[in-house]
Amino acid sequence: MAVEAPAKHVFDFDDDDDDDGPVVFKRNNTLSSKQNQLNSEIKKASSQRSDGHSGSRASYVQASNGQSSSSQKNKAFPSSKSLPVRSPILSPKASTSSARTSPVKSPVANFKTPASLNDHSKQALKQNKCNVVNEGKSPIKGATEANSDDDDDLQPLSAQLKGISNQGTKGASTSSTAPSHRLVSKTEIKGSTKDPDDEAPLSVRFNMKSSAGTSSSKLYDSDEKKPLASNNEQKCSTVKGKQEKSSMLSGKRPLDKGNSSDQSSAKKPKISDTPTAMKSKQLTVKAEKADEDDDDDIPISQRIKKSPPTNSKTSSMKQKAAKVVSSSLKKLNKKSKKEFKNSKYIKSTKVSPSSGDGQKKWSTLVHNGVIFPPPYKPHGIKLLYDGRPIDLTPEQEEVATMFAVMKDTDYMNKPQFKKNFWEDWSKLLGKNHTIKDLDKCDFTPIYEWHLQEKEKKKQMSSEEKKALKEEKLKQEEKYMWAIVDRVKEKVGNFRVEPPGLFRGRGEHPKMGKLKRRIRPSDITINIGKNAPIPECPIPGESWKDIKHDNTVTWLAFWNDPINPKEFKYVFLAASSSLKGQSDKEKYEKARMLKEYIKNIRAAYTKDFTSKDVTKRQIAVATYLIDKLALRAGNEKDDDEADTVGCCTLKVGNVECIPPNKLKVKSVYVPGKDTFDFLGKDSIQYVNTVEVELPVYNAIGQFHTGKSKSDDLFDKLDTNKLNAHLKELMPGLTAKVFRTYNASITLDEMLNKETKDGDVAEKVVIYQRANKEVAIICNHQRSISKSHSAQMSRLTEKITELKGVLKELKIDLDRAKKGKPPLKDADGKQKRNLTPEVLEKKIAQTNAKIEKMERDMQTKEDLKTVALGTSKINYLDPRITVAWCKRHEVPIEKIFNKSLLAKFAWAMDVDPDFRF
DNA sequence: GGGGAGACTTGAAAATATGCCT
């Protein structure tokens, strides 16, 4: 079945076009042109800050090799040479590199507890070594050379250095030739970084200004219930004035059109790519780099390695921290490590120049395709029709089983679900089948069989379970990895989706439809030109198509059977460099917004009263996106659930409450709500916020003459809105506001609220901030079924403890008087305890009660709030990592294994990093 | 400039694993 990619292949395969060069290990150097451009912009912007760039680079490095040392049997890619693996745990190297790169600062946080840390670090070191070897380039060397060339990524060396050495200076940017106003302005603004206001979420600002309203919570203090906007209030700032002014003055912001336009043009080129534009930009940015540096071709990891030693002060700190981080990572990775066995693949020569082409996402790509779910195994259990057992063909039975299994889900209460199911299933049954009415079908026997199977599984001994798991792993292993530019990377979703009934959320019109089985002939594979084409795992069948498109990152795709116009892609995992790179770019863009935000806000504020309706709508929409963290709101088809975002808000979604409040409801809550106030199971999003009067008035105007179901912003759609945003800042789109507001809120809260205390207390601070962000972004979860039961159990326990407490107090009284304690509930005589002991017990019990009450409160507060989504998608991990370093909180208290892997690129950030 | 294809990110819920308590 599966194919193994012969080792040799791995080695020299595909060098697509440009890569004839020596083998190497490159990482996604090749950003698309857009990316490059953006990057460059971003770079410019960020170069002025001291953020942890160097760090990131380093981490990439490690990442890539991280595992090299282990080697061995990787079936999937057996080869004598080992590949650099970049997988999750990579960190080891990071530590080194970081260490090297940055001088240590002082005592810094140890990320981890000593013991483990040490171990890890050792390992890490070891690993590093290995890596080095493998790569052929020693890290050291890399480091040393850094200057020479590529390090790429992110900025000219000079810039980097500068940036590092003086953080907030504009130096870097200036040096980087970029002529644009924007740049300048940024630079200038930079100085104002501290201006709280500026950085603060809009809501905050507004609040400050108007002390009004709804929101009155105190600073970040959790006012838990408050809707986002309200939460953050105050923060205002004293400081602001001056800085603000200066930035304003510099105010080049909107003007940037020039730039932006060019950028956009640059962006366009997909395939055609406009190297020029990009290039020039790059040049600018990297001005001082030698051209040799095409580092484009160099793997990020490598580039990273090379990063120049900064001598900075912080290094020791960094080093330590980094180590810690890495070690922990490493540990985590152990497992994965095992899997990676061959790691010697990397060679480290420089890669050939791929630099110019902006679109290119990779040069060589090798993988084994995808794995299919096993064929259906008929169970022979018969459903009852009108009370009589019915024979079904395996195909019919398979679909019947899909339905039966959903017996106790809410879908069974949805007529649409049943209707769609029946339409598809009855087709399978055929016209003349006995079964003519779904309501007469009793699927219980199948359902019960299903429960039994589940039970059986549960009852298996742990050995059996383990064996099973191993078996599965064995089958899947070869599909789990891809080799991208000679680096082994995890594949995200290599399992083809099994057939099933479509579980659309909310009132999705297609729920219940049969999602048919996907076969090889549905699948298009994307792979390097010279890579072996994955063998089709199902004998006798073959892939639909093979492509060699290196401008995209997908490894395979098929058309969604429910909506054939859409696609399902197989991508690399979140821990891959390719994803990491784009993640980083996302945050850099959001950080760039920080520099522009003040002017953007000023601009839209001005437009609230514009004569031009479109302008006014754009202004108000932008405001809502900024203040309420609304999503853009693309148009939706009729065959999708009816949900709304900003541009698709209906009149009925926004209610004006005099004198100046808006009640916004039903704004896209996946699966929960739609505009029309649904069933009981839909949780409505409702948020009442106070807004500036001009906004309030403008909304009133947009309402007039329309019915509730008309579009509130009738002159607007996401294209127009984003086009406008791009005029304000290169690359700016609606979603950037979410990222920005989420990250800036975390950064500020953490920095304001963190006090001395033990780790646990700091973690609580973090969680509070995280929660604040989740609320801002409206990340909800459904209340767990057992929530109320759990709460009452806790209440019971507390009551019980209080009883104990009371008793203890009585006993204490008595003991003080020399009397024996009262008898216990069973009438037995209790032991005689001294008053001291009793007092101690009382204190303990009190503490226990307090803790339980706190836990209960937290549980209640978080019952509908999902913290994970923001952590994964909206919070710049560098904020978290830097904070952990500064406050000696082990990073793994905040990031689990997956997040550590996903954010490997952020681990080396400077402890001083601020968003 | 509007629409659709295409590619990629974001999101909640289900499935599993792990931890904790008794």
Next chain:
DNA sequence: AGGCATATTTTCAAGTCTCCCC
């Protein structure tokens, strides 16, 4: 050692946004 609670991972739906074409 079993049973629940919680944490993590997986799954796959549902967004956003870009580019290209007409």
